[in-house]
Amino acid sequence: MTRVAFALFLVAAVAVGVLALTGEPGRAWLEWMGWRIEMTAAAAALLTLASALLFTLLWRGVIWIVEAPRRATRARAEAKRKQAIEALSRGFLAVAAGDGSEARRLAQKSAELAEDAPALVRVLAAQAAEAAGDTAAAKSAYNAMLGFPEMRLAGLRGLMQTELAEGDKAAAVRHAETAYGLARTARWAWLALLEAKLEAGDWAAALDLVKSALDRKIVSPVVAERSRAALLAASAASLEEADPAARAQALDFAVQSVKLKPDFAPGVVMAARLLADDGKGAKAGALIETAWKAQPHPALWLAYRDLKTNETPKARAQRLAALAAMKPEARESRILRVESALIGGDPVAARAAARLLDEEAPTARFAGLMARVAAANGQGDEARAWVAQGLEAPQEPDWSDLDPEGRAFAYQREDWARLAVSYAETGQLIHPRHERRERTMNDLPELPSAYADYAKSTPFIHAAETGGALMPVPDDPGLYDAPPISDPPDGPLGGGPAPRRNSGARRRLASGSRPAK
Helix, strand or coil, X not given: CHHHHHHHHHHHHHHXXXXXXXXXXXXXXXXXXXXXXXXXXXXXHHHHHHHXXXXXXXXXXXXXXXXXXXXXXXXXXXXXXXXXHHHHHHHHHHHHHCCHHXXXXXXXXXXXXXXXXXXXXXXXXXXXXXXXXXXXXXHHHXXXXXXXXXXXXXXXXXXXXXXXXXXXXXXXXXXXXHXXXXXXXXXXXXXXXXXXXXXXXXXXXXXXXXXXXXXXXXXXXXXXXXXXXXXXXXXXXXXXCCCHHXXXXXXXXXXXXXXXXXXXXXXXXXXXXXXXXXXXXXXXXXXXXXXXXXCCCHHHHHHHHCCCCCCCHHHHHHHHHHHHCCCCCCHHHHHHHHHHHHHCCCHHHHHHHHHHHCCCCCCHHHHHHHHHHHHHCCCHHHHHHHHHHHHHCCCCCCHHHECCCCEECCCCHHHHHHHHHHHHHHCCCCCXXXXXXXXXXXXXXXXXXXXXXXXXXXXXXXXXXXXXXXXXXXXXXXXXECCCCCCCCCCCXXXXXXXXXXXXXXXXXXECCXXXX
């Protein structure tokens, strides 16, 4: 206000000066108690302005003196507020650094100083107790927060975390359920409930949670779609080995999974297997073909191969080659072209197709494939070299999805739970068997250890027994038992006993998965 008055005085003084210089100063006089004062009008105006300015300054001075105690009080409060903010900041930093004792000291100090931030003080006190390892004090602080509506969610989350730290999962889930009922967007509560349902293998409840999360906009439609596809596949896997009524429900779950994500290999393989058992092989083949065009996986072509069991090797080879042609640039398609040529009894075509794979880093599966190609072409030394290389080569993650008995995606309950979370977030498959370094199907053929006549000592089935086709071992691994041959004294060929037919039933690579536990 003083600045405004001074500015007005200057403007008025300039105006009066301009009027005086124009030659029209005017006259002004004042009579008071016998006194008469005469002056120019300009001087009278300037005198009036100066008096007003002086009065204003005196008035502001009086006000400043009167308000001095109030200003001092405000200054002390501001200083205290700044100290409280600094104590809170340092306290939260101490919590983040894990210094529990310093955090508790600063929490106590901020409680004494802070008057306008009680919520932050309570949060700091609870977290400081946690950092100090005083669980009882932390739970007491979080429980105290439940009495304030604006702090209830924070208190419930803190209680959930402390219960989890103590191993009381049931109490933690109860706190998460309460929080999920209070706030529509409490993602942490939803995740805690979802993890509990997945851990228990309650796929139906997990599906309901995903649907509610989508309705509340906690997750995006893409994440919800992937999560539901994985959970439906898990539901189908848990019912696949049950009674016929349950298998019908499993088929419904698997088909729903494929409708949501046509490229989700576990769901597609399961749906195709159940459809084939239900006499709907054509529909099963269409599902596999759609998935292959999107994302080839070895379990897909193995399931596709087993859709028909009464066809000739050449017909099967043509059918598999047609599947590979649907996505020719994919690695699995290039591998499938080699496999189909071996199944069709065309070793020259298999060698030509294998040349497209020569630049790859060798894996056990790749080495086994190349060994079978070399064996089919009568090149025993090369085949043995590939087998030796395959013994030291790493496994392929996708190939590890087949267990030693050839079952595809034989996941346990914990594996399905992890898959549902991982696939929902990333859209990529996990490989639990590969992570655990579990045994897979033997992808290395058994070859003679001695230099012998390959036409008679090879473990491949000869043309006379297969109708003119060389059948590779992985196409029917249980059909023959041919032990390795090792320089026996009898016989000029060193071939040992002839391969004998196994009386056991044929083993299918894409057979059913283990029931989820």
